[in-house]
Amino acid sequence: MIIEPRTRGFICLTAHPTGCEQNVIDQIEYVKSKGAINGAKKVLVIGSSTGFGLASRISSAFGSDAATIGVFFDKPSSPGRTGSAGYYNTAAFEKHAHKAGLYAKSINGDAFSNEIKRKTMDMIKEDLGQVDLVIYSLASPVRTHPETGVRYKSVLKPIGGVFSNKTVDFHTGNVTEISINPAEGDDIPNTVAVMGGEDWKMWIDALKSENLLSEGATTVAYSYIGPKLTEAVYRKGTIGAAKDDLEATAFTISDDLKSIGGKAYVSVNKALVTQASSAIPVIPLYISLLYKIMKAKGIHEGCIEQIQRLYSERLFNGEEMLLDDNGRIRIDDWEMREDVQAEVAKLWENASTENLSEIGDLKGYSDDFFNLFGFKVDGVDYDADVNEMVEIQSEN
Ligand code: NAD
Numbered sequence: 274m275i276i277e278p279r280t281r282g283f284i285c286l287t288a289h290p291t292g293c294e295q296n297v298i299d300q301i302e303y304v305k306s307k308g309a310i311n312g313a314k315k316v317l318v319i320g321s322s323t324g325f326g327l328a329s330r331i332s333s334a335f336g337s338d339a340a341t342i343g344v345f346f347d348k349p350s351s352p353g354r355t356g357s358a359g360y361y362n363t364a365a366f367e368k369h370a371h372k373a374g375l376y377a378k379s380i381n382g383d384a385f386s387n388e389i390k391r392k393t394m395d396m397i398k399e400d401l402g403q404v405d406l407v408i409y410s411l412a413s414p415v416r417t418h419p420e421t422g423v424r425y426k427s428v429l430k431p432i433g434g435v436f437s438n439k440t441v442d443f444h445t446g447n448v449t450e451i452s453i454n455p456a457e458g459d460d461i462p463n464t465v466a467v468m469g470g471e472d473w474k475m476w477i478d479a480l481k482s483e484n485l486l487s488e489g490a491t492t493v494a495y496s497y498i499g500p501k502l503t504e505a506v507y508r509k510g511t512i513g514a515a516k517d518d519l520e521a522t523a524f525t526i527s528d529d530l531k532s533i534g535g536k537a538y539v540s541v542n543k544a545l546v547t548q549a550s551s552a553i554p555v556i557p558l559y560i561s562l563l564y565k566i567m568k569a570k571g572i573h574e575g576c577i578e579q580i581q582r583l584y585s586e587r588l589f590n591g592e593e594m595l596l597d598d599n600g601r602i603r604i605d606d607w608e609m610r611e612d613v614q615a616e617v618a619k620l621w622e623n624a625s626t627e628n629l630s631e632i633g634d635l636k637g638y639s640d641d642f643f644n645l646f647g648f649k650v651d652g653v654d655y656d657a658d659v660n661e662m663v664e665i666q667s668e669n
Contacts, residue, residue: 287646307336319409334377358484385416415427430454456510457613496601502621545606546641
């Protein structure tokens with residue numbers, strides 16, 4: 274069939290298998306072009322199908338020849354209906370990993386559940402024995418608690434007062450003022466329950482209790498800080514409360530891993546267009562200005578460049594880990610540079626519907642958004658008939 278993008282706000286209902294495969298190939302080629310990384314060899318990635326998790330899986334496999342198990346939650350294809358991008362990405366990843374002689378298996382299901390944790394642990398036990406790196410890269414709006422069955426929903430709200438600022442509809446380029454009401458009721462604990470550290474700790478506790486973590490194993494979860502401009506809705510908002518909790522959990526997990534010489538880290542990553550971030554108000558406007566400045570300075574990075582640098586210059590560079598005052602790895606260092614932030618803040622003041630395509634990188638944002646779903650990818654013939662039915666090799 275001919276597959277075209279069908280967008281609804283910040284989601285796209287269709288995905289293109291050839292475009293998704295090309296994205297994966299491009300990321301693989303990037304990692305290979307940067308040379309070998311002396312990293313972990315048996316890697317579990319939780320949230321492995323898109324964004325930073327996919328980039329982590331690719332960096333481990335093609336940078337360090339690692340065996341990888343990926344856990345993700347995506348829609349498979351069915352006749353006449355495309356799968357979700359993460360499904361096609363995973364199929365493409367496995368295809369190319371297997372072609373390169375690498376072990377790669379994937380589990381599609383709810384990572385928050387006991388059932389998927391059990392399935393993953395059985396796979397590790399049977400195939401790998403143990404893992405030496407666990408990447409935790411989930412981004413989800415909901416979580417059903419495995420012990421209580423309670424279904425928590427996360428919200429993106431400021432805390433303590435109404436937040437008003439500019440935002441952009443990246444499809445039309447319309448810059449408008451939005452006001453977001455503050456969190457109320459259980460909004461904060463609910464968001465912490467979904468995006469905080471409890472599930473990360475549950476994974477590590479479960480893996481450790483069954484001796485599935487090797488001596489000196491490392492686990493890394495991803496966080497975000499960002500600028501003053503987005504602080505009220507991000508870092509000091511409900512999602513920020515969840516990130517505070519995630520970051521605090523790293524210390525608890527590190528204590529738990531002392532007995533095996535292991536360590537838990539949080540890496541603070543750069544703002545990027547992913548399915549998760551396009552849902553957050555105000556962030557798309559910030560990103561389109563940020564992209565413009567960082568591209569002009571020659572320091573723009575996508576997920577794969579970020580994670581390749583995280584691996585080669587932080588996690589596996591053989592030196593003592595460079596951490597900030599709060600014990601976090603900072604791979605958002607270029608985004609947070611004073612000169613970058615000063616220029617973004619200046620552009621922000623004047624940003625309007627009339628000038629955004631000129632002063633910001635609206636096209637870059639929009640292209641990246643479509644790329645997430647395999648559209649507008651260079652080298653792909655979108656007029657060609659394509660088979661929407663794609664299989665993930667390890668699922669058969
Ligand atoms: P993403 O939406 O691209 O990826 C999320 C992944 O989680 C996907 O693989 C998805 O299948 C998986 N997933 C979601 N719910 C699941 C479930 N219940 N069970 C199993 N898998 C599930 O998101 P992303 O932007 O790459 O975010 C990953 C992490 O990086 C998040 O913690 C996010 O806060 C953080 N981060 C993102 C940015 C950014 O700008 N995008 C910046 C810094 C940090």
